[in-house]
Amino acid sequence: MARLPDFRQLSDNVRSLDRARAEAFLQAHWRLLVFLLVLLLLGGFSPSSGFTKFALLVAVWVTTLRWAQNEDRLEPLGLDLIWGRSFLMWRTDHGKRFIERMAQYGTVWRRFGDVGLVMVYGTMVTMLLLLVWQAFLVSSVPKSAAVSPKLMLGLPGINPVIPLGYGVAALAIAVVVHEFCHGILARVAKVKLKALGLLFFAAPIGAFVEPDEEEMIAMRRIDRMRLYAVGPASNITLAFLFALLFSWGMVAALEPAHDGALTASVMGDYAAGEAGLEPWMLLTSVNGTSIKSAADFGEELNKTWAGQNVTVQALDKGQPRSFDVTLDDKGSYYLQYYPDYYEPWMSGKGFLGVGVTDQAAVTEGLAHPAQDGWSLLRYITLPFLKLQPFPEHFTALFEPSGLPGVLPDGLFWMTANLFYWIFWLNLMVGMTNALPAVPLDGGFIFGDSVAALLDRLKRPVLSAERKEEITDRLVSALAILVVALVVWQLVGPRLIGTDVVFLQARFDSSAEEGWNGDSFEFDASSSVGGFVEWEWDFGDGITASGEQTSHAWDTGKAYYVVLTAKDADGRQSRAYQSIVIDQRSEGDGDVDALDGATETIATNPYIDEVRVEISVTGDNLIFSSSVTVTFSPPEGEVRQQSITVGSGNTQVLDWIAQGKVGDWTVELESEDFEFSYIVAWELDYRLSAE
Template sequence: MKRSKINAEKHAIFLLVKTEKGKGFIEKISKYKRFWKIVGNFMVIVGVLGMFFMLFSLINAIYLTYFKNIPAMKTQLLIPGYTIPLWYGLFAFVTIVVVHEFSHGILARAEDIPIKSLGVFFAFVIPLGAFVEPEEEVFNKKPWLSQLRVYSAGSFANLFLAVIVLFALTPLAMHAFFQSEGVQVVNVVKGSPAYGVLERGDMIMDIRGTPIKNFKDFYENLKQLKPGEKIKVTTERGSFILTLAPRKDDPKRGFIGIETFLPVKKGIFHIVNFLPLDLISLFRWVFFLNFIVGLVNLLPIHFGVAATDGHHILRIILNRFMRNVRAEKFSSAISIFIGLVILLNLIKPPL
């Protein structure tokens, strides 16, 4: 019986654990080389378009916030256990790194680039990510389009997984939009007006005397709420009075402090009534985090030894039009610019 080698390398507080496990799976999937090269071309197109979309979105957010005085959407770092639920975040993290790195490996082998190892890297005992290590000399000798295919594969895989999860949930949500019987509470924000009053699983039937039949009714009602206002919320358990707090992203609007889901009344999608709320929430986080990470990874960012796939994609494209040294300097300058743009999106704009 053949055993896979497992090697560990320590670098300060970081630990890299390398293995050959998974290489056989990659070999089986990547043997359809013609197919993967065609798909890889599409991945490159999506990657480049995604990069420009993210650049436009960040710059547009700066323009609206600092020059038009339009309040920006709340931006924060996504940290499992702090800004997102711990176990949802960790599970979504696993899906992100697995599909991302295996996709890099599959496209690398489809381009006849050998894989030295696969692995996981840790800070102390905390897993930070995974990696696929190709033969760098072989990779660097490959045509520019082959390199682009490999670098574009990771983000594309995350976005593709997000779309699959979205399509799995959308029919349920769309059906519920038209045929539902209230809006169901799936989470109550700690410290919010609803905390300790409403519960997970509560079915909201009425707000301020207005019947809530679907999410449209719920959303239209939310838009009219003001901070300090006392509202009557009717659920299947009874009626409750809540005093609204101001929203952090828009202090002029009232904040209840709940996340909702629409239960299906009847029809072929009634299975959603039997899905645990935790499972539904889990899928939502898998969709959201894969979508966000897939797009953010397309931003051309390079700091020290760390670089996004977007940085490599941009550098390879620039190499087609200028010398390697100039392309590297230009891509680094763009990286600094993007870093400043992200920082401006994170901090509060001046009054």
């Protein structure tokens, strides 16, 4: 009789087999799985997160490589996996002849290696201190401003600020120069080169020269340190040379194509943005007045007031355009965005909503970036300012001159852009490789430096094994520190970055409009944030303190009341409110026969309407007085009327005019006999243009 299979035993065998496979899988891939999990946690498991997308890229790339290696698909193609079976390496013998020819100049290369060591030590210390300094700043970085992982990778196509074409060309130059210099110093020291090749991680990320490992170990320590140093030193040297070519050769040859003020920035919610002005347009006139420079623009705009309609002429990519703009209020803008720089005189002044500079200032900063720290910082951060590659708005503003000017315009700008990116990526590659973290060049140099110091120690006496152990531990510890500091730039702000502290100064006023001399009450008790200090600025040179206060204005105008509230930690918030003050003013006097008098009043921005009542009384006991009254606005129609008043009699003239900023005058002139007068003004202000 046939026996039935033991299904329980079969099930146990299957489970044992599955468990063994799972254990083998985890043992082979646990580092990758942990890395992917960390990326997913950082991305909050959100499909749209950059961390999640990068995790998917890593998973697909590494899985494909390991499958290909297990299937023996890589070795026949000269390919191999390194560094955790995650990076692909391709070996070749091409380039060895060139290295051999260059290695003939051994003395020159040794001296360059010595200089390179000094450069790398300096860069190593600078970069390490910079990373430490940035680590302490992490807690003050808002969580919303944490650095994207893409910006930490200097790879064209992944890093959004690096253009693909220029980036690939410049990175190829940087990597080839770096590795060939390693190879040349290896041959200068008579070390055999096994192969040259390229490294890939989803894309080409580097090149390499592979010296014989045993011969590398047997090299003199100073020769080995030179070999490592020339890589980053060659990149930094090349960066310096191409910076000179870019600045002194290309940018210095640029001449402004037109006069004007350059719009370096445009505020979208203000007049310029709403009218269609854009960054890197050249402003050539305001209301028909020619603009030659940024100073001209500022001077002309300070003659305008909020609500005024002006016409702005500009060049857009070299083409003339006209914009009709209703100006905003300069004081309001500064109160909202730059309250520390607000001054009362700004209120009522016209504001276009652009930041301007001179064209020469732009090229001067690029041609001589080392003149100050800010110029150097702007020079290095041109890609983040969207000024590299040079945009069309920029190229239309300048004309090449001198020897570079013989190039066609398109070729000139392509060459300038390429020079900049060769500078930029060589600098990044050189500085990164100088970091004291194995497998970077700086890490190996640091290890040899530690070993050299230990060899010089006379006490305590250490064995060779002990020295090697100490060196390995120090090198590993510093490498872990460097990696941790770099990762901390990504993770730190998201973990301990600042949350937005809700501080909101608020206040209520007893009214928003009144007459000069009226008392207004202000109360800041509705503020949120635990404030302990309150400072008030009423826009007329008068200030006050306290949670509640009051104020009266002497002169009509649209004022901004500014409250600055501070908490116990010195953090502050500002609030402001417009108060419209209409003005009543009166002047009187006695005028002798054949004499005259003048009454003048000044109006401020936001003036809407001017009303004047002129009362003239005859003072001669016998004869009537003939009086000529002239009413003059700052601009426009002058009104004049002659009246005759008998002794003790009064005539009243009422005139109303649309408000204009400036001096208004009433002139009274006696044609024969004496008289007296009263001139009563009423100035009505409005907050915005109709």
